[in-house]
Amino acid sequence: GLWRLHCLRILGSNYLQTRPRLLNRAAVSLLRDEASAVTALQYLPIELFPPLFMKAFCGSRIETLKAMVYAWPFVHLPLGGLMQKPHVGTLQAVLNGLDILLAQKNHSKRCKLWVLDLRNIGQDFWKMWSGSSVYVSSSSSVTSVAEVRSRTEQPLAHLEVFIELRLKEMSKHQSAKGPGSEW
Template sequence: MFKKMDQKPTGTLLELAAKSLLSNELAALHALDELPRDLFVPLFVPAFLGRHKEILKAMAPKTEALRLKAGPGLSMLQFLDARCIDHLQVDLCHLRDVNTLVAQTAHLYSLHLSNIRFTCFEQRHFQAFLHCLGKLDSLQELDLSALYLRDRLHRLLRVLPPQIETLNLSFCGLSYKDITILSQSSQATHLKQLNLNHNQVFSEAYEPFQTLLQRASGTLKHLEINNCLLTDSTLSVLLPALSHCLCLRVLSFAFNPITMPVLMSVLQHLTSLMELKHVIYPVPLHCYRQWDVPGSLDRQQLAEVQAQLKAMLQAVQRDDMLWTTHSV
């Protein structure tokens, strides 16, 4: 009778390569000058866990991009010269930990925060965060996905560089006041990428959003407004402003309750935007037995919608424009 052997995962090829490299510290130190920068971050964690202090010290000045999570990642900071980092992504941390880290940086170009724990009762941490941001004169990309900012956006925009190009405010609980402030901000005329997904406010905030589109029309290239409660009437009002965004390359407005006639109107307005190559649109309401309910989608109806849109694009010779959808 044979005894079943335990099967242990062998790890990814990248993990195995890092382990092999770290097994010979002298060779690893010599290899750092030839190692691609993209491999520095994956090498940091095994080097830290294996207590390869000399390798960590040698890597620190060469590291420009860093992604950290709560636990071992925070850290590694004792070996890292944060002034060398220009791209930083932090996940699953408390805002106070983010403040400690960002305060050490000086030349951040890109800051991405995700699932940062923060409550409205911790104003001192938010104020410290704003203080840190106010010192990042080189910041061009800011991702604050899921950081609750309701009625606080004016404080954030006040400290951000006016030339910031990328702003991700998805799942931030934005209010009518926030959209109004954003539309009037100095940043609005410089934005190239804007993500407002999952802020269900546009049924009441279409006027300031219309102003925002008008002010961003000369620079905006990538716009995401998925699941924002955009209705037929709201989208129809926004179409003239949207059709003047001549730089727009990607538009995503999926998971909004739109009917087929309005969707066709959107296509007719947007085909004149020659830079626009990819549109992610919502499945029209008539394709659902009950909108936004999993399993209620009529695939045959959706196929007919897709065929009709394709025919419309061919009729105006815009085969270069890709229209796709995310179905519920």
């Protein structure tokens, strides 16, 4: 009895340590053939979505990104946490996926996306799935359970987008140029 419990604890701790690596390997393997990755999305467990999305985003897998946004199984997509050095093509792929999602009358049954967050927060979400550090929840970037429940009971009508907007104060020289000058 005691020996078996000890073995289960050891196996459990090893699983928790190796799980992110296994998910990462599965994502890399799946992305080798982008057409297969897109087709497989409807059958993937939701645990594979974040590591697959990270790999697709970093590897500029445009078609996979579009399809993943359309089938995103979480309420929140904290994209800003991945956009340290944004690539126009990957951002455009995500926006194209949103266009497809919002244009459809019959949405993917799996898709629960309500919030696209382009702010530089949400790293906890990606770290939890990548295994790059111990996950600590950040209450500022998590949608409340009551809010999620009320939204999932209604059909998808809109999408909330959060962004950080930084404006620089214009110098006298720039303001003299008039409209159309850069900020």
